[in-house]
Ligand SMILES: Nc1ncnc2c1ncn2[C@@H]1O[C@H](COP(=O)(O)OP(=O)(O)OP(=O)(O)O)[C@@H](O)[C@H]1O
């Protein structure tokens with residue numbers, strides 16, 4: 001479904017380089033106590049080729065936001081109350097058939113033209129000429145094409161994401177069969193445009209029983225074996241890219257035979273095997289020890305730079321996000337409260353919550369063993385009042401903060417913030433909060 005079909009006159013694609021834009025997304029949960037406003041008006045862009053860090057304390061809505069990209073939030077109890085997750089799909093570059101050339105900036109992919117204007121630019125694509133899909137409303141079959149193909153996800157717990165009944169080689173092979181049949185045929189030495197339907201299906205992994213019998217007969221059997229060998233090479237290469245030891249041996253193993261770090265690498269290999277436009281990594285290293293964690297982070301960054309994928313990197317660890325992200329979005333109680341370039345967020349954080357989070361990072365300045373914590377707890381997200389959600393914990397809280405709800409506002413276009421210290425609410429005569437730069 002395109003923007004036209006889903007009736008979104010009011011939505012603006014805000015950044016010309018955005019690969020995805022979350023627009024006023026609201027996902028709530030029904031509970032006995034009331035409605036949990038888990039994600040409550042979240043907006044941000046993910047720019048092409050960047051790593052956007054998404055940080056915030058536990059329960060602030062990071063995973064619900066991330067899972068919304070692939071409609072993985074269970075509904076019910078979840079409810080999509082409003083907003084959009086806009087995505088601009090890409091396709092293999094025609095000039096190089098996906099191998100990487102100057103036309104596609106070596107990424108092997110180019111934007112899909114807006115079907116309404118054929119790329120010329122029109123109102124529906126905000127003049128961008130790019131196809132724009134709302135992931136919250138496209139039909140399930142269209143979403144399936146996107147899931148794992150254009151958008152891949154790495155979860156915190158690889159044990160849950162991998163299939164225990166399939167060998168590592170077989171589960172990565174599935175990704176190639178599903179998403180890259182033309183490349184399989186090419187690597188096996190066939191011309192994908194001339195190969196017969198049986199071999200096409202063989203490279204698509206969806207052969208039915210009579211076809212399988214036909215493919216088992218010579219001379220097709222020899223050809224099918226070539227396809228299998230080609231897939232095997234692709235799988236081994238994908239695993240080798242994650243620098244896993246002995247990729248050929250790992251292919252024959254099952255998930256339970258691998259360590260946590262190895263499973264995480266397998267999941268990364270699987271996620272990147274499909275050449276996604278966007279990789280969503282939701283706390284991918286939390287369960288791992290520090291050395292493995294560092295290596296995994298390096299890997300995601302290396303592979304991302306090589307393939308020009310955008311990454312949404314979710315963590316509650318600000319120090320870690322500082323290392324991997326180009327920009328950072330700070331989330332609090334179902335809202336984005338500040339977004340900006342990583343350096344600015346760390347040098348000149350605007351929101352009192354971001355300042356609190358930064359102070360909570362252990363450093364040499366802090367007395368050993370003592371961690372600065374933000375006083376108070378995250379508010380209940382059940383039917384929240386129209387007030388600043390950080391008011392109960394904010395050292396700068398003023399009258400207006402309890403009466404009005406600050407929204408993300410472009411004080412500086414590249415560094416918006418949701419706090420009345422930085423932008424006075426219109427037509428309000430209540431006392432404004434104040435803070436000095438020293439008062440952090
Ligand atoms: N399936 C569900 N049913 C009911 N409530 C849910 C469900 N999933 C999430 N929530 C609620 O939504 C809110 C946000 O949860 P979410 O998992 O997005 O937090 P998070 O920021 O990812 O936290 P963490 O850092 O612990 O992973 C929480 O208050 C949680 O209780």
Ligand code: SF4
Pocket residue numbers: 351352353388389390391392394395396397398401406418419420421433
């Ligand atoms: S709006 Fe008020 S309470 Fe909210 S963060 Fe800003 S100063 Fe603090």
Ligand SMILES: [Mg+2]
Pocket residue numbers: 062063064282283
């Ligand atoms: Mg989470």
Ligand SMILES: [Zn+2]
Pocket residue numbers: 093094095096097098099100101102103104105106108109
């Ligand atoms: Zn190209």
Ligand SMILES: [Zn+2]
Pocket residue numbers: 114115116117118119120121122123124125126127129130
């Ligand atoms: Zn258009």
